[in-house]
Amino acid sequence: MEAHGEPAVVELKFPCKPEFVGVARLAILGVASRMKFSYDQVEDVRLAVGEACTTSVEWGAKNKRDETDITVRSTISDTKLTIDIFDQAGDRHESQKDEADQEPESLGALLITLLVDEVTVTPIDGGTHVKMVKYAG
Amino acid sequence: MNFGIDTYNLENGVPVIKLEGEVDVYTAPQLKQQMISLLESGTKQIVIDLTKVEYFDSTALGVLIGGLKRMRERDGNLSLICPNPRIRRVFEITGLDKVFDIYNSVDDARTGIELVS
Numbered sequence: 563m564e565a566h567g568e569p570a571v572v573e574l575k576f577p578c579k580p581e582f583v584g585v586a587r588l589a590i591l592g593v594a595s596r597m598k599f600s601y602d603q604v605e606d607v608r609l610a611v612g613e614a615c616t617t618s619v620e621w622g623a624k625n626k627r628d629e630t631d632i633t634v635r636s637t638i639s640d641t642k643l644t645i646d647i648f649d650q651a652g653d654r655h656e657s658q659k660d661e662a663d664q665e666p667e668s669l670g671a672l673l674i675t676l677l678v679d680e681v682t683v684t685p686i687d688g689g690t691h692v693k694m695v696k697y698a699g
Numbered sequence: 700m701n702f703g704i705d706t707y708n709l710e711n712g713v714p715v716i717k718l719e720g721e722v723d724v725y726t727a728p729q730l731k732q733q734m735i736s737l738l739e740s741g742t743k744q745i746v747i748d749l750t751k752v753e754y755f756d757s758t759a760l761g762v763l764i765g766g767l768k769r770m771r772e773r774d775g776n777l778s779l780i781c782p783n784p785r786i787r788r789v790f791e792i793t794g795l796d797k798v799f800d801i802y803n804s805v806d807d808a809r810t811g812i813e814l815v816s
Contacts, residue, residue, distance in 0.1 A: 580725035587754070605785060612756050616724040669793060670757035676792050 569639040578622035578630045578651055583615045586634050590645065593636045597643055598698040606677040607696050611645060613670040613677075614692045618649035621690070625652030630689070642679075642697045650689040701753070702726040704733060709809055715746040715780075721754040731762045738766070743775035746808050755786050760795060767799065776800065776815070780808050 574589045576582040587608050594607040615632055622628040630650035637644040674681050680695040703719035704726075714737050722730060730747075737745055747763065749755065767777040778800040781787050790796040800815075802808040 580723075583724055584721060609754075609756065609789070612723065612754070616756060616758060619724055669760055672793060673757055673789070 569637045569644075572636045572638065574634045575631050576634075578619055578628050578632050578649060580616075580619050582632075583612055583619060586615045586632070587612045590634065590636065593638065594643060594696075597638060598640075599643075599696070603696065603698075607643065607645070610674045610677040610681075610694055610696075611647070613673050614645075614647045614694065617654075617670050617692075618647065618651050618690065621654050622649065622651035627652045627689075641699070642695055645678075645694045645696075647692040647694075648686065648689065652689065653685070654690055702729070703751075704729050706733060706737070709746070709805070711809065711813070713744045713746055713809075713812060714740075714742055715748050715805070717748040717751070719751040722752055722759040723754060723756045724758040727756075727758040727762050730759065731765070734762065734766045738769055743770070743773060744812055745770060745775075745777045746780060746805075746812070747777065748780040748805065749786055750780055750782055750804075752781075752783065752786050755789050760789065760793065763799070764795070776812075778802060778808055778812060780805060 572593050574586060576585055590611040591604065591608050594604045611634065615634070618632050622630060627650060633648045635646040674694065678694040678696045682693045684691045701720035702722065705717045706714055707717065708714050716730065716733055718730065734745065745766065763777065770777045780802050782803045787796065787801065790799065790801065800811060802811055
């Protein structure tokens with residue numbers, strides 16, 4: 563899937579619920595595996611997208627906004643894959659964590675930073691926009 | 700969803716939670732529940748077998764870290780079996796490979812636990 567000229571865009575919209583995070587991972591696996599990525603790089607992208615969507619789902623649950631949707635937009639060019647993840651899961655404010663879990667959210671953020679080349683997290687109206695870039699080759 | 704969980708005991712009585720498939724935000728609560736049941740039984744050793752795991756995310760890591768913390772509080776341990784380099788990489792890049800005792804097989808885990816005990 564090489565996009566010559568204008569970048570190709572693949573977009574997936576799904577409910578902000580745990581059972582759909584696997585669907586997003588499958589979709590991004592399909593997109594990334596058709597680009598000039600190594601097997602490891604494809605896995606990196608899959609894990610990074612999974613982590614970003616998981617964070618959205620967790621905030622959606624905390625903020626009682628799990629009836630909203632998450633949109634994953636992949637923009638494919640010859641040199642890079644840009645993934646924009648938009649949620650409507652509400653504000654990501656500090657809240658009390660479950661003591662049994664050791665801050666999985668910060669672990670998720672750490673993983674994303676290590677797995678993709680660029681990541682930005684921006685609050686938007688009603689939710690969050692996470693932008694990730696992975697360079698091919 | 701591709702996920703399986705099964706618990707059995709080694710010959711020495713150490714419980715093993717054997718996972719299969721994708722352990723993520725959707726399925727990790729089942730791992731957590733199983734671990735809580737074992738913790739309540741008072742065991743001092745738990746082994747988590749990740750041999751057949753294909754995907755492991757931060758939610759699952761969080762459950763393991765929580766379990767390890769509880770086990771260490773009672774002078775016990777939570778060990779992992781993880782021969783799959785792709786899954787092991789998640790532990791390596793987060794530095795958690797230095798926190799957990801990670802074995803390559805059930806035999807290695809059995810030997811390792813006996814040596815420590």
